[in-house]
Amino acid sequence: MDDENRLIAQRKQKIQAIRDAGLNPYANDFEVRLEDMQAVDGLDPEALGGEADVGDDAPEYRIGGRVMSLAKFGKAAFALVRHLGHEVQIYLKRDLLGDETFKAFKKIERGDFVAAVGHAFVTRQGKVAVRAQEFRILTMAVRSLPEKWHGLKDPELRYRQRYVDLVTTPGVADVFRTRARVVSHLRRYLDERHFVEVETPMLHTVVGGAAAKPFLSHHNALDLDIKLRIAPELYLKRLVVGGLDRVYEIGRCFRNEGLSRMHNPEFTMLEFYMGYANYETLMALTEDLISELVTELKGEPKLTYQDQPVDFTTPWPRLTVAEAAHAGLTLAAGELGFTAPAEAELDTEEGLWAYVDREKLTDKDEGFAEVWKSTKGWGEQLAALFEFFGEERLPADRPVFVVDYPSAVSPLSRRKDENPELVDRFELFVCGREIANAFSELNDPEDQRQRFKAQLEAKQRGNDETMDYDEDYCRALEVGMPPTAGEGIGIDRLTMLLCDQASIRDVILFPLLRPEGGTAPKTAGKDKEA
């Protein structure tokens, strides 16, 4: 692709002209002081004199950055430079800089990097500027930035050239700064509570910890088929067996599934496990952790997501899966024209079947019809009803804990003491989106073996998103895992919420896109070199 155009050629000529003048267009011998940038950025124009009032004893600032806007006159100019979020204005005068330097400056465009040394004063427009006693070109850009007024609007260009997007599009850099604050808040919160941060393998030979399709790869030296991890869960629990009673990992997981506003094939998850705790412990911890995080970022335990105000004041409402399915169906009944389920009608497999059959629910929702066909037993069926009719109709103005999931859809969770058809598990929903998933861990190895077997059977029925039978994990449970609860929190979705972003692509620096320029070279599963 030949994108060498006239503009680029002109820029290269300018760079050569700077070289010809004995200057370095890629200099790296000037100290830009961040503290000076901060100081100038923080100056009060009211307390500062005009240019004529600046005395020689005034503080001298060494500032610099990328030129974000330029106003050139015949023999003077203003350049607004940006460095680490600070924007400082430089005032350049030919009288002060001399002909040579001012001539060099005239080659500068928006997007270049420059630096200056000088005193601060207040302009006639009432803004602070540093009058350059000394001026330096630091780096010249070959490509110019997008138009300053409209910026980069094309979403494809924004994601493909994130380096341009970050410079140009207001708020983008802030999203990623906030994301970093979210992650460090989570780390600090867990560290303070004696959790140990660990790193477990991303190259797995056995798929587990979630229900999802993995990416496949191959290790040559061992001639071993491997899968990128879909979740770190089973390794983290092995560590609890080993005595790291409080562990966590923040890391990338990979799921070979579709892309959407809520899904990127690689995403970041926090998973933590807490020995001698149960899912009630984690509900309290989650309320505390997230409401504290929202308060830290927003100043109060409240935020607005896509025009929906959400109040994180604790305690948060709780609904059982059955209640949420019932409530959702009742609302859906009004919207879609069928009759709401009767009291307790969803409590048995027979009742459920009769209801779905009577109201012809499979005609109301194509996706539901598809899933309903492959479900077996009360638990899977209730979960399907909740997922298709309940989830999106959960209350939106508050975070909601959905509890008491069926054991049939929770192969790693501990059964409830009072009802073995249910497990000690919750999911946290905010604005109808799943943010966290947690449960008391199943630590009975015999039960775990049964659950893995049930997964294999589901796979035989055509469910391609099941877990493998992990024999070593069962062996670890036989060595003994203390009573434990664990939780996973999607960092990307949490960041979306806190930054009011509608698409996961806007909280991931480089979301997956098809390669530029059409067809990418297809490589076989095996690595040809090596």
Place this chain on the structure above:
RNA sequence: GGGCCCAUAGCUCAGGCUGGUAGAGCACCGGACUUUUAAUCCGUUGGCCGAAGGUUCAAAUCCUUCUGGGCUCACCA
């Protein structure tokens, strides 16, 4: 994978219905200007109209296919 929409100058967009050889603003280039905030004024330059086929005397425009993207549905417990 299905449906809808988009692709024109470096960037942001007109033009398209109704076919007649390509427009604007900003940026860039040249000139004027020693306090700008989207500086101003004057003068230029810049395009395989995403790609390939087709219809036509003639295609940015109509048709088909392809490529890339967006939204949405499905999939994602």
